Amino acid sequence: MPVPSLPVIRELVRCYQAFDAVAGAHIRSLGLTAPQFDIIATLGNTEGMRFKELGEKTLCTKGTLTGIVDRLADKGLVRRVASPTDGRSQIVQLTAAGEAVFAHTFPAQIGYMDTVLAEVDTERMARLQQDLHYLRGILERKGKP
Numbered sequence: 001m002p003v004p005s006l007p008v009i010r011e012l013v014r015c016y017q018a019f020d021a022v023a024g025a026h027i028r029s030l031g032l033t034a035p036q037f038d039i040i041a042t043l044g045n046t047e048g049m050r051f052k053e054l055g056e057k058t059l060c061t062k063g064t065l066t067g068i069v070d071r072l073a074d075k076g077l078v079r080r081v082a083s084p085t086d087g088r089s090q091i092v093q094l095t096a097a098g099e100a101v102f103a104h105t106f107p108a109q110i111g112y113m114d115t116v117l118a119e120v121d122t123e124r125m126a127r128l129q130q131d132l133h134y135l136r137g138i139l140e141r142k143g144k145p
Helices: 006-029 034-043 051-057 062-074 096-116 122-143
Strands: 078-082 090-094
Touching: 006 034, 006 096, 034 051, 034 062, 034 078, 034 090, 034 096, 051 062, 051 090, 062 078, 090 096
Parallel strands: none
Antiparallel strands: 078 090
């Protein structure tokens, strides 16, 4: 008989909601939205990425990615440049101002989350990572046609 999944699903959703509230509040205190932070953190320490790669590496949906990049460009934090290998695609890069925001916000957010999760010991943190990786693998395999 299969183990009922509803309690695990509920706990997973509640965990994400709690994480989103805690992490999101701190990100907003740094002057960014969570999706803006996601893009800046993903582009940090890179030479930039094509939109497709950026979409694959962030939690932003295809439908919202362009708008988020547009707002970051309006703030002067990213720029679009033509791809040197494919004239039809663009690469999104952090500007100097974007690099400065990354240099400030990324370590601040990681440090904050380390503090929030400090009561989780190293062994349990490793088990949580393994368990979440295992669960994600199942869901990804089932989600593919």
